Amino acid sequence: MNASNNSAFMPDEDLLTTVLCDLKRTVREYTTAATESNCPSVRRVFNDLTMDTLRLQGELYQQMGQLHMYQTPGKALRQTVDQAIQSGQQTQQKCQQFVQQKLGGQNSAQSQGFDPQASMQQQNGQSPYYM
Template identity: 65%
Template sequence: MADEDLMNTVLADLKRTVREYTTAATESACPSVRQAFNNLTMDTLRLQGDLYTHMSQMNMYTAPSKALRQDVDKQIQTAQQTQQKCQQFVQQKTGGVGDYSHNPSVTHQQNNSHNSYYM
């Protein structure tokens, strides 16, 4: 198997592993198990980032095109609205008791640079 094919396979596996660890962390009821999966997730993300950087430097992986700032901001705004609706739903169902009894306002700080793209 060629090095590039092998590296692409490993990169895809790391991405899949991150998804699996994230799922495990979100489904963990035990704080220590949740923390272990959070740590595994972060370690795997670092490995994935290192491999991507190495592959990119060797012209084995082309980066996706740049995203327009307005598109990313719209996605962030949609995610924040969804989060707020979820928090309100949980508050309604729990009567304001528990971890979600407070309603933290999620603010989005815009980057004031003149670059209209995120990298």
């Protein structure tokens, strides 16, 4: 990309930042649509759209970083991330307990073969940072 494009209606950096923000917004919208879909095939389409959009957003983010158009955030301390994961797991457990109470002890997620704990396992690395 040419960062000094004078013939454009706006600087490349501003244009790419706008596109990046739109991709992030689109991911949120697709995720919402997927979670609210009742039809498995519609849900699958929105899941695929979400993953494709995340890939595009990641590629654009990397390109902008290489061109020094986007300030990359600092490294997150492992302890901070681990606390956020633990908090999320606690919230998930509370939600599961609430649903079990309301459904009379039936756990519909596990009866359908979904094990949220298996997908949330933590890895113990040696670096104090997540990247």
